[in-house]
Amino acid sequence: MAKRLGTILCYIFSLTVGLGIAQEIEPLEADALIQFQNQSTVEDRFTYFFATVNRYNSHSAYDWLDTVDRFTKNSEKAKDSLAIKKYQLIQSQIFFDIGDYEKSVSLSTKLYSNKHKLDLNFKEKLLDLLDANYSRLQLYDKQVEIRKQKRELGLTNNISFYDIYSSLGLHRQAMRDYIMENQKTVADNDFYGLAQYHNSIGNYLLLDKSTSTALTNFSKAKGYIEVFQNDMSSVKTESEIIQGNLLKGIIDGNIGKCYVQMNQFDKAIPYLETSISTIEENNIGRSSSEANENVLALAESHLRMDRLKVAKDYLDIDLELTKASQIVKKNKLYAAYYDRMGDFKNQALYLQKNVRIQDSLEVNESSIKRQQIAAIIAQENLEDSRRMNNQMKLEMAQNRSEMEAMDERTNLVFISLIFTLLGFAGLVFAYLKSIKNQRLIAEQKHIIENSLIEKDSLLKEIHHRVKNNLQMVSSLLSLQTKNTRSKAAIEALEEGKSRVKAMALIHQKLYQNDDLSVIEMQGYIESLVNSVQSVFKKGGHSINITIDAEGVELDIDRAIPFGLILNELVSNSFKYAFPEDKEDGRIYIHLRKNGDQGFFEYTDNGIGLQEDSEERASSSMGIRLMNRLVNQLQSTLNIDKSTEGVRFWFNFK
Structure with missing residues (x-):
């Protein structure tokens, strides 16, 4: 238009x-749709969408629907019910913006059927959208019900009916x-x-x-x-x-x-x-x-x-x-135009359209309006009566309280004197006892703090020594490599050394952290990849590596098997995926954790797996090792072959 x-x-x-x-x-x-897609979480996208007034500046509402539908399907695959609800509310708002109020109401009503699972901010946006939809559809009795629910939730202190x-x-x-x-x-x-x-x-x-x-x-x-x-x-x-x-x-x-x-x-x-x-x-x-x-x-x-x-x-x-009134007006103007042009056939056609519309409105509209007005007035009277009753109950309760207070006041004066003396004695006793308790608490707190500091120091020292011991093992493997002529033995020793380094890096990160219970995975993965890359860069590889694990932390029981799995995957990519020094080689590492659930994905765009790779993979030590390590994470390793490269992924607890 x-x-x-x-x-x-x-x-x-x-x-x-x-x-x-x-x-x-x-x-x-700036392009609002691209900014929406670039938000890192569903919550950020939800907030950005409803805060952006002119969101259809560069892309139509239908482009937005396609994009939100894609995010919704991804959330369904991930079984993220909260994300699905947020994307569906965005879809409902877009349908409202383009004038498809029935679709908007259908989606919003379905969402509100599970209102007990929604937070207050979500409910407020949902009820506002339903209110606007019912207004456009002229369903004013339903609009009154929505406003009543908004007040019950504390979203508004007073319901106004002047617009209705x-x-x-x-x-x-x-x-x-x-x-x-x-x-x-x-x-x-x-x-x-x-x-x-x-x-x-x-x-x-x-x-x-x-x-x-x-x-x-x-x-x-x-x-x-x-x-x-x-x-x-x-x-x-x-x-x-x-x-x-x-x-x-x-x-x-x-x-x-x-x-x-x-x-x-x-x-x-x-x-x-x-x-x-x-x-x-x-x-x-x-x-x-x-x-x-x-x-x-x-x-x-x-x-x-x-x-x-x-x-x-x-x-x-x-x-x-x-609106029916707008359609009737447009038909009237068409009829007037064709009358001026002398085209009485078309004039009659548009006049007949209006007759049909007005007949339909006369049959239904007056009775519906009377019902809706009655519903609104009844609602107002009910609310007025309720407020009056509540006010009367409150006044009666206040009067009763005042009378009871007057009766009790005399007795309370005498009793209060006795209790004042007792209370004063109790306060003196409690004060003396509290001084003694505070001294004991201060001494115990000092002992506990010293114990915690000593425990942290010991744990850091243990992790440091474990890292040094693993470094020594790595050095022994390096010496053994120099004294070995067998190519297969050298490769096996190098693989072993790489695995030892992956474990040593875990302990190094632990004793460098203030929190000894978890490891920040973005920095660990970067260090591990740099360690592997430093070995294979000597062979001329130039590979672009993307790591997406910001904000993810794992404990040592999960970090060690995860580090060994990643070490195997990165080493295999450098050794086998890019045999001809591919200039546009890419590796993508994705790690996400949502509560107790985690998701790991590793892809490269190398030559992929060969036809007989499954048989060889089952006998490969690296694949067998990864399968066992994934089992430790209570999951199963999945391998997807594509036209370009390979994808490894698994969910873990």
């Missing part, structure tokens, strides 16, 4: 010189309730809030056909939003700037619609065109009911001014109309 609408606007500007308002198009923000009243046609009552609730809450220096306040009042008046009063409020709102935008004393975030631009676009559109109601079409057109342009620039990729209404108002203005071709161009725009 945005591209086609832009073409129509350019055409209109060329026909009506001086009516259009030129606007400089600011460069778009307005949707049901009670615009004056809605305006009175809105003013009563919001007039005192907007600060004098909150220019954005004041603009929003006067725009809302103007909306209710415009819907109530009080056009001149509505225009006065919209003019005030426009003044406040311009002050907000030009206020250099406070730094605004990108989100606040976009929200300010959107509100200004909506206010311009409302002023234009006022002029249309007053039949001042030459004044209405510039405001409507500016409004559409502003909304489209700051609401990229989202369905906008305000923009749709402004397009129809523009079509009506040009039609009433006998600019039939321009009016037809606006009517032909493929708008995503969700």
Whole structure:
């Protein structure tokens, strides 16, 4: 719609010189979809998505759906139920943004069926989305239920119904309730809030056909939003700037619609065109009911001014109309256009469409509205009664407490004197005893601290000595290698030496750490890979190695078998995967830990496994060793052959 609408606007500007308002198009923000994909965790992606106002700046909502669907499937494979829920809420929000409210409600309702498993922040976003969906679908009784649940969760202290009243046609009552609730809450220096306040009042008046009063409020709102935008004393975030631009676009559109109601079409057109342009620039990729209404108002203005071709161009725009009133208005304008053109067949066709729509609305809408109004009023009465009963109970309880307190006060004075003396004696005794206990505690604490320091020193010394002993074993293997002529024996000794170094490196990391119970795996893997790489670089290998294990820590019982497995894999890649000194050789090492569960993946893009590699692998000492080590981690080694390279992976506890 945005591209086609832009073409129509350019055409209109060329026909009506001086009516259009030129606007400089600011460069778009960085690609939001790429930034979303680059977030490291699902929580970061979830927070980034809902904090980004103009997220469809470079990619459409359908591109976002494809990307989120991919993340969802990956989470399903990993059986990460929390990640699945977060991605599904993002999908529901995207469906809402593009105007597919039924899909959005279906996803959101399914998520809320497991509300006992959701945290408060997640519930708040989910209930807000359901509230907005039911408003667009005109299911106001369901909207009331959602707001009731929000209050029960403590997400809002007071439930307001003025917007629902307005949707049901009670615009004056809605305006009175809105003013009563919001007039005192907007600060004098909150220019954005004041603009929003006067725009809302103007909306209710415009819907109530009080056009001149509505225009006065919209003019005030426009003044406040311009002050907000030009206020250099406070730094605004990108989100606040976009929200300010959107509100200004909506206010311009409302002023234009006022002029249309007053039949001042030459004044209405510039405001409507500016409004559409502003909304489209700051609401990229989202369905906008305000923009749709402004397009129809523009079509009506040009039609009433006998600019039939321009009016037809606006009517032909493929708008995503969700309200029956908008569809009826568009059909009326088409009928009026074909009447002006003398095409009475098409005129009759569009009039018949409206007759069918209005017949359907007359049958269902009035009874549904009555039911929904009754439900809202009943809800309000129920809440008022509940509050009154609670207040009466509270007052009665207070009176009863005061009477009981007066009866007990006399007795308490006498008793309190006795207990004061006893208490004073007890305090003296307790004070003397506490001094003695504090001395004992201080002495015991000093002994414990010294013991812990001594224990840490001993553990570090043990790990240091184990590392030195393993280093000595490695040196003995090196001496043995120099005295051996058999190539097979030399390779076996070198492999043994590499494995010993992998274990020695574990103990070295332990005695260098402040925490002797765990090893930080990112640094350990880097050291291990550098150790292996230093040996094989002599052969001319130039391989790019990527390590992704940031923040993962393992205890020594899991770190030693893991280090030996990784040593085997890296050594095999250097020895066999790149026989021709491949320039673009790549190795990828991925280690993640989520609670008690871990996942390890190792890939290279070398020559891969040969046809008979499975038979040889079963007899290979390296593969047999890795299988046993993986068994120690209570898992099974998986090997995937691909068109380029090989992939080893396993889950562990």
